[in-house]
Amino acid sequence: MTSWETFFNEWMPLLEAEMRAAVGEPAHPSERLFYGMLAYHLGWVDAQLQPARQDAGKRIRPMLCLLACAACGGDPAQALPAAAAIELLHNFSLIHDDIQDRSETRRGRPTVWALWGIAQAINAGDALFTIAHRALWRLRERGVPAKRILEIAERFDAACLMLTRGQHFDLAFESAERVTVAEYMAMIQGKTAALLGAATGIGARLADHPPGDLEAFGEALGMAFQIQDDLLGIWGDPAVTGKSAADDLRTRKKTLPVILAMERIPEFVERYRDPQTPLEILLRDLEHSGARAEAETMAALFTQQAMAALERVELRNPYGEALQDLARVLLSRTR
Amino acid sequence: MTSWETFFNEWMPLLEAEMRAAVGEPAHPSERLFYGMLAYHLGWVDAQLQPARQDAGKRIRPMLCLLACAACGGDPAQALPAAAAIELLHNFSLIHDDIQDRSETRRGRPTVWALWGIAQAINAGDALFTIAHRALWRLRERGVPAKRILEIAERFDAACLMLTRGQHFDLAFESAERVTVAEYMAMIQGKTAALLGAATGIGARLADHPPGDLEAFGEALGMAFQIQDDLLGIWGDPAVTGKSAADDLRTRKKTLPVILAMERIPEFVERYRDPQTPLEILLRDLEHSGARAEAETMAALFTQQAMAALERVELRNPYGEALQDLARVLLSRTR
Numbered sequence: 001m002t003s004w005e006t007f008f009n010e011w012m013p014l015l016e017a018e019m020r021a022a023v024g025e026p027a028h029p030s031e032r033l034f035y036g037m038l039a040y041h042l043g044w045v046d047a048q049l050q051p052a053r054q055d056a057g058k059r060i061r062p063m064l065c066l067l068a069c070a071a072c073g074g075d076p077a078q079a080l081p082a083a084a085a086i087e088l089l090h091n092f093s094l095i096h097d098d099i100q101d102r103s104e105t106r107r108g109r110p111t112v113w114a115l116w117g118i119a120q121a122i123n124a125g126d127a128l129f130t131i132a133h134r135a136l137w138r139l140r141e142r143g144v145p146a147k148r149i150l151e152i153a154e155r156f157d158a159a160c161l162m163l164t165r166g167q168h169f170d171l172a173f174e175s176a177e178r179v180t181v182a183e184y185m186a187m188i189q190g191k192t193a194a195l196l197g198a199a200t201g202i203g204a205r206l207a208d209h210p211p212g213d214l215e216a217f218g219e220a221l222g223m224a225f226q227i228q229d230d231l232l233g234i235w236g237d238p239a240v241t242g243k244s245a246a247d248d249l250r251t252r253k254k255t256l257p258v259i260l261a262m263e264r265i266p267e268f269v270e271r272y273r274d275p276q277t278p279l280e281i282l283l284r285d286l287e288h289s290g291a292r293a294e295a296e297t298m299a300a301l302f303t304q305q306a307m308a309a310l311e312r313v314e315l316r317n318p319y320g321e322a323l324q325d326l327a328r329v330l331l332s333r334t335r
Numbered sequence: 336m337t338s339w340e341t342f343f344n345e346w347m348p349l350l351e352a353e354m355r356a357a358v359g360e361p362a363h364p365s366e367r368l369f370y371g372m373l374a375y376h377l378g379w380v381d382a383q384l385q386p387a388r389q390d391a392g393k394r395i396r397p398m399l400c401l402l403a404c405a406a407c408g409g410d411p412a413q414a415l416p417a418a419a420a421i422e423l424l425h426n427f428s429l430i431h432d433d434i435q436d437r438s439e440t441r442r443g444r445p446t447v448w449a450l451w452g453i454a455q456a457i458n459a460g461d462a463l464f465t466i467a468h469r470a471l472w473r474l475r476e477r478g479v480p481a482k483r484i485l486e487i488a489e490r491f492d493a494a495c496l497m498l499t500r501g502q503h504f505d506l507a508f509e510s511a512e513r514v515t516v517a518e519y520m521a522m523i524q525g526k527t528a529a530l531l532g533a534a535t536g537i538g539a540r541l542a543d544h545p546p547g548d549l550e551a552f553g554e555a556l557g558m559a560f561q562i563q564d565d566l567l568g569i570w571g572d573p574a575v576t577g578k579s580a581a582d583d584l585r586t587r588k589k590t591l592p593v594i595l596a597m598e599r600i601p602e603f604v605e606r607y608r609d610p611q612t613p614l615e616i617l618l619r620d621l622e623h624s625g626a627r628a629e630a631e632t633m634a635a636l637f638t639q640q641a642m643a644a645l646e647r648v649e650l651r652n653p654y655g656e657a658l659q660d661l662a663r664v665l666l667s668r669t670r
Contacts, residue, residue, distance in 0.1 A: 030504075030518060030521065031500065033503070033507070034499075034500055034503045034504075093461075096457050096458070096461060099453075099454075099457060100453075100454035100457060100458070101454075118434075118435075118453075119434070119435035119436075119506050120503065120506050120507075122431050122434060122435060122457055122460075123431070123435070123499055123502045123503050123506060124503075125457075125461075126428075126431060126460075126464065126499045126502075127496065127499035127500070127503070129461065129464060130492055130495040130496045130499060131496065133468060133488075133492050133495070134489075134492045134493075134496065137485070137488070137489050137492070140485070145481075146480075146481040146482040146484075146485050147481040149481075149485060150472070150475070150481050150484060150485065153468075153472070153488065154469075154472050157465055157468050157469045157472070158469075160465040160468070161462065161465045161466065161469065164369075164458055164461045164462035164465060165366065165369055165462070167458050167461075168368070168369045168455065168458050168459075168462070169365075169369075171454050171455050171458060172368070172455075183365060186365065
């Protein structure tokens with residue numbers, strides 16, 4: 001067992017407890033469904049609101065925050081409220097995402113809107129967004145000075161705004177005829193990199209460590225992670241990803257390899273739009289145009305950038321090594 | 336011209352400027368639509384994103400915050416970021432409300448979702464929610480100490496959570512067979528009273544004044560205001576309200592007079608559900624059962640409660656009188 005796994009096993013129950021405390025419980029039976037929708041999305045109860053242990057995701061973002069804090073010499077216990085806030089924010093965005101994408105299932109269960117309707121699901125997301133902010137105020141009880149909490153809250157809200165900006169671009173891409181590589185970069189920077197950068201940066205801040213390089217690490221990690229996700233969405237092993245092969249091509253998603261192929265082969269734009277074009281033709285175009293190779297190069301580039309940023313901080317301790325290990329695992333995943 | 340009008344005229348341009356500064360502007364042409372949707376909703380641009388001065392609502396909530404601050408001996412300029420945050424929060428909730436209610440127009444213009452679709456409108460609301468929080472951080476530049484800003488942010492987030500809880504109840508009422516008076520009270524407490532209480536309470540806090548009575552004033556004002564809204568939705572003069580007569584009865588909304596009539600006349604439940612029941616019958620039931628009179632008594636009760644809370648603070652200055660005048664005007668409005 002590598003050291004980041006030990007760290008995860010040690011801190012996961014504490015993180016879950018912190019998240020549950022931040023979400024809170026109904027003060028009155030009439031509030032049961034209001035809190036129930038949130039607990040359902042977070043994997044704590046089933047659709048009948050009965051306690052359950054459901055797959056609720058890997059909690060990568062909060063764990064990066066706690067591990068960054070430890071690696072910078074801080075006490076992860078002090079960072080728990082911020083880690084919880086980050087994970088709750090991520091989950092608010094998933095509830096709204098599922099409505100926007102009309103996704104009826106997430107992690108093998110019906111989504112919140114599929115169970116309770118769009119209007120209530122929008123509201124559940126809003127509630128979780130609020131609760132993510134409230135989670136931050138618990139830093140006070142951990143003895144973090146008011147001024148530092150404010151700095152962290154500002155950093156947190158900057159990431160929130162990037163997130164909504166990234167989502168705006170992502171939604172706009174669906175109907176756009178063409179998307180440039182620059183637009184794609186701005187989109188994933190908001191949708192994925194900003195929150196990972198906030199996670200590691202806030203972890204550093206709570207250890208009283210200059211956050212610059214750790215933020216850069218988190219952001220580059222996020223960029224690499226997202227591009228890799230695009231690659232797996234086309235060439236991932238269905239046995240491992242759990243999706244059908246080339247799923248993102250079938251749904252005509254404008255992922256990075258596709259955007260690159262459009263820049264390289266003008267006719268690809270029309271072929272991709274045409275629902276009749278066989279998958280093999282699209283796959284051949286992506287390969288022959290060099291789009292796949294270029295996307296792979298870009299993923300490698302951001303991976304290097306992430307590792308170099310981490311190198312600069314010179315975290316010579318077991319937590320620093322665990323952070324490196326974790327980054328390597330995330331960037332070499334096959335699903 | 337009464338004194339609250341003088342105050343409004345003086346502070347409105349400063350409030351608008353603060354709100355614009357908090358929202359910010361696109362740093363790049365690609366962000367034009369992202370910011371444009373927000374500026375459109377706030378009445379600053381038209382649907383083609385060209386500058387315009389549209390009716391954007393009365394800004395009652397932020398003005399209450401500024402006036403409460405002044406009446407408590409504070410400098411309203413210091414409260415501007417908080418007032419802007421409150422109005423932006425209110426507007427975020429309206430964007431999501433319009434989606435949830437499927438309202439295609441607001442203040443005579445198409446709603447954000449009607450123009451740009453549900454997915455982008457959800458996201459625009461999320462962005463405005465974030466920006467409302469960011470607006471608060473501008474209190475730092477006004478010299479408010481970090482500790483006080485944190486207190487205000489906590490109060491603000493408590494109101495946000497009440498808002499989403501109230502909205503949850505409101506949405507649940509649509510499909511509920513019966514709604515109790517207690518459930519109705521909890522709903523309007525969240526949807527209307529919490530934010531008004533936060534507005535006046537935060538104004539007091541920024542004047543270094545104990546916030547209790549001013550919060551109680553804002554909350555009771557909100558309760559009275561909402562019940563009055565229900566009364567006007569049924570008995571308001573169409574020439575004044577701009578809606579058709581008894582509009583809330585036609586749409587079978589579960590407003591307070593209706594809920595009271597259901598408690599008093601068991602058969603009213605069925606008659607209200609039946610779309611064939613003539614309006615005159617419903618109006619007769621509301622009148623004869625005493626439901627109308629009881630709702631009016633409750634509005635009067637909360638009005639008294641608001642005025643008594645304000646009386647307790649003994650704000651013997653022109654701003655305190657303006658606050659009283661404003662409350663009187665709000666509670667005697669006919670539309």
